[in-house]
Amino acid sequence: MDHVVYVDAKAKEMDKLLTGEKTMIIRGATGRKIPYGRVFAGENLFFINNNGEGSVKASGIVKNVFHSDKVTEEESIKLIEENQGKLKLTDKEFKRWAGKRYIVFVEVEGVKSITPIEIDKSQYGNMDDWLPVGDIKTVSRI
Secondary structure (H helix, E strand, C coil): CEEEEEECCCCCHHHHHHHCCCCEEEEEECCCCCCCCCCCCCCEEEEEECCCCCEEEEEEEEEEEEECCCCCHHHHHHHHHHHHHHHCCCHHHHHHHCCCCEEEEEEEEEEEEEEEEEECHHHCCCCCCEEEEECHHHCECC
16 A cells, blocks of 8 residues: 655655654544554555645655554653654644544655655545555556
């Protein structure tokens, strides 16, 4: 399974992934929202900045995944703090994810720059920040 993953451009999340400074992505919500239960070790991630650029510029492979059970605000903060060495969250990012009831940590490896791939967003009415796409070729405009 291939996934298109939007990363925080202001926090330079893609740059941190490419340099290896950051090796983990976080997602969280009050309910079990994608990618909860939908991403697994060995799958491909294609990274795109969330600033409207519209092109995938890096890829990587899922090394490990952790899907939390329902957690309290305190438990979510503790989980994030325990993984901050891999997450490298800014204060703003930390505040965004702290307190979510369901947390997903996705550890990545082999992140590298790729020839930009423009994504056809027309088939996704409500764009989310994580899109399980099956095969990247089905959503790319090559």
